[in-house]
Amino acid sequence: MFALATLLTLVNQVSGTPYVAGGDSPAGTDCSGLVSWVTNAATGRPVYGDRFHTGNIESELLSRGFQYGTQPGALVVGWNSGHTAVTLPDGTPVSSGEGGGVKVGGGGAYQDQFTNHMFLPMPANVPPVADPLLAPP
Numbered sequence: 001m002f003a004l005a006t007l008l009t010l011v012n013q014v015s016g017t018p019y020v021a022g023g024d025s026p027a028g029t030d031c032s033g034l035v036s037w038v039t040n041a042a043t044g045r046p047v048y049g050d051r052f053h054t055g056n057i058e059s060e061l062l063s064r065g066f067q068y069g070t071q072p073g074a075l076v077v078g079w080n081s082g083h084t085a086v087t088l089p090d091g092t093p094v095s096s097g098e099g100g101g102v103k104v105g106g107g108g109a110y111q112d113q114f115t116n117h118m119f120l121p122m123p124a125n126v127p128p129v130a131d132p133l134l135a136p137p
Contacts, residue, residue: 004089004122007075010041011094017102024051032057034096035077035084039064042075042120054079058116066118070109074121078114085109089122 014037020028025048029037036051043064052060057079070076076087085095085108093108109117 006041007038007088008090008092010038010047011088011092011102011104014102015104017096019097019101024048029096029102031084031095031097034094034102035079035086036060038075038086038088038094039066039077039120054081054084057084058118061118064120066120068118070117071119071121074119076109076117076119078109078111078117080113080115083113085111085114 014026014029014034017026017034018028019030021030022033023029024033024036029051032053033051035057037047039061040047040050045064057077061077066077073089075089078085078087083097085093085106087093087108087110092104093106093110094102094104095106095108096102099106
């Protein structure tokens with residue numbers, strides 16, 4: 001599972017990554033690629049190479065242990081049929097595609113446009129990974 005510090009490190013590392021539809025690399029990503037990266041890091045998966053899209057996000061989040069709804073202090077994902085974003089357990093909103101590439105402090109999971117939400121509870125006492133992009137699979 002994940003530590004908040006690991007997720008903060010990841011989003012700060014990828015902040016400013018250009019918007020590229022379907023992208024899954026430091027060269028660029030879209031909204032669902034970004035949410036894939038964050039949820040992969042949170043569930044111990046390699047950040048890149050296991051991305052989903054808004055059409056299969058529900059089943060992918062369920063397979064990663066997410067639950068329906070929202071919860072304070074949890075990792076929350078919001079989505080609709082064409083867009084998705086994430087809010088970290090400390091309330092930091094992160095998105096891609098709203099006026100450019102990956103943005104920390106942009107629109108998060110609680111945007112009015114999102115009709116669906118799922119959350120991953122924050123585990124206690126998990127040590128952070130210093131560099132989630134280099135974390136072993």
